[in-house]
Amino acid sequence: MDSRELLANFITELNRGTLTLCVLSQLTTPQYGYSLLQILSEKHIALEANTLYPMLRRLETQGVLESSWNTSENRPRKFYQLTEEGKTIFTALTNKWKEQQSHIEALLGEESHA
Template sequence: MTEIEHYQKLKLELRRGVLILAVLAELREEHYGYSLRKNLASQGLEIDEGTLYPLIRRLEKQNLLTSEWREENKRKKRFYQLSDVGKEVLEKLTAEWQQTQTTLNNIIS
């Protein structure tokens, strides 16, 4: 593996860790899959469909999200939002993230 390939692989692993937190935070407001992806991309977090959509499904299976199918503009869409359990988990993860960020900043500096 070349140096660039190593870097890309590690970058991907780093992003994977923050992806769940980003998705949970974004779903404090209701979104359907595509609008969620667009919103995250507009804030600088590009995620490909193959990663995001299975992730949302997994979070729903873990009862962190609720969803419902609705028809909009003659098309059926699945809307997701944080569940009560999801809100609790988000709060704890956010605190954990802030702690980790402080620790890491200390180590790097």
């Protein structure tokens, strides 16, 4: 495995958890798959469609998201939104993220002065 491939693997692993957090953060209001993709892309979160769509579905089966089909427009769209449980989890996850981030920042800062 060359180092570029290795780096790509590390980035995938690094993203695995944080992407979930990014997606949850945008679902306090209902969104459908493609709109979510666009919002995230505008905010510089690179998330591929083939990762997002399965993720939404999985979060729904886990009870974190709930969905409803909107058929009022010319094409039906599936809208996702945080459930009550999802909101609790999202808040807890956000706090954890901030805590960890400050710890890691401290570590990385240390390293650069070494």
